[in-house]
Structures are given as structure tokens and as C-alpha cells.
Amino acid sequence: TSESESFGLAALEAMACGIPVVSTDTGGLPEVNIHGVSGYLSQVGDTDGMASNALEILKDEATLSRFREGALEQAMRYDLRHVLPRYEAMYASVVEQVKA
Template identity: 35%
Template structure:
């Protein structure tokens, strides 16, 4: 059996100037945590918001300001309920000034959102692959993700991002802080993300398929 991951278009998703992306998106100064994807319970959007609240609660007073961007819309099963839960958490934890929602974006603009971020968070309860993680890493952005399903394959733990073994918001907050508060570590993860992302480029995907087809053809010829 051969398993081949989807490809990422590296002509769209690539590392580029962070400040230029932030300027195009009209973002304020400071650090940025990004959640991108459908707003659904199994994507863990509310976990991301709660983790962000925990992060702010334990930030040092002299730390840089930080914002959470949520790019996506309510979709599918329990999407509306998850969005309502996010807004309730934002109100209860007084996050209105630090959380911004964006509608789903075309790839060219989504790439700017990735590049504007210091870290991408993916607290999914389940994930067959994790295309957002692959795209973010192609842009050089470290990913903090649940250690579930395809995310354990797409994120190279401690090299291109961090994997969290449960859906505890405090554990996610701690992992996010490890990236935000340690620039040299974040820079190493960024380099590792770009390198690891080559595994998911369309060139690599096509090569895997050609090798597969070649093997099948050889077996057929031999048989």
C-alpha cells in the first residue's frame, strides 16, 4: 500500500517578508497567533480561543502585545454552535480587542495571513491530513498542533513545530508561549518548517506518484 499526501503549491505558499504581509492586512504591531480553517468543534476553534485567553493571562507585563486571527467561517456539523461558543469565550475572557475574525480567503491572501503570523495553532480533535499545517510550514511558520491523525505526520515535532498530546487549552498556551517567547527557538522552527515542507510540495507529490506507477508497471510487466 502506498499513501501519498496532497500537494502544496509552493509558488503561492512560501516564506516572505512578515512585516509586508502585516501591512497588507492592516495588522497592528505585536505578535500574531493564527487559526485558519473551518470553524467546527472537531477543528478545535474554541480550544484555540481558550488557549489564547490562557496565554494572555500568564504573559509577562513587558511582553509584546499579541493578537489571535481566526480565518474561516462556520461550516458543517456544529459549525454555528462552535462559532457561538468562541464568541461567548471572547466575551467572558474580555478578548474583544485582541481577537479578529476574517472570512475564508483565496490562497493568495491566505498566504499573507500565514506569513503575518508568528505561530499557527491547530488544536484539532481529529485530522486525516492537515493541509493548513503543510501550507503554514511552507511559509516558514511554526505550527502548534494536536498530536492526532495526520498532524503527527505533517508536523515534524520540535523541528518544524510542536505537538500537544491532548486538547488541554493550558497545554496549547504553554506550547504557543514557547514559540512566542523564545525568538531563537522560533527561528530554528521556521527554518525547519521550510525544509520539512518540501516533503509536501507538488513536485514531491508527483515524484511519489511516478514511482508508484513505475512500480505497478514493472510488476505488471513481470507478471
């Protein structure tokens, strides 16, 4: 990932495919990639840490399996069926406030 990431769409797309993510802890990535659940977060520039994290996931089948499951669960939080009703409720609330 880059030094600044507004949301982390690429990470979310990977997680939706059951791929654990190794990313930086910058921008919106910590909201999408939960450290120790869907993958690992490292500080920007810590390439050794990122490589170590990737190897840790890949060398242990149980860790890989746990992170795959965590990645899929985390990605589902952003599924349209879950997100759209929240946006609709938020917009309805704003409309009601403007009417008042």
C-alpha cells in the same frame, strides 16, 4: 486543529509560509508537524499545553527562528517537485506488477 485530522493541509500550508505549527498529535499531523522541529505537538484536549507551546515559540526569537527554518524544510518534503517523482515511480511499479 480538530480532534481528528486526516493529513494536516492547513498545518502544511502554514509551514510553507515559515510559520511554526502548534497542533494536536492526532491523525496525520505528527507526520507533517515534527515535534521540536517545525513546531510542537500536544495531546487532543490539552489546551493549556498548546497555549504554553505557542508562548514558548513566541517569547524566544532563537526558538522562533529555528522553528521557522524547520517548518520550511519540512514543508519542502511535500513540494510537488519532490512528491511527483515518487508517485510516478510507485504507479510505474504497480503497472509493471500488473503486466507480469
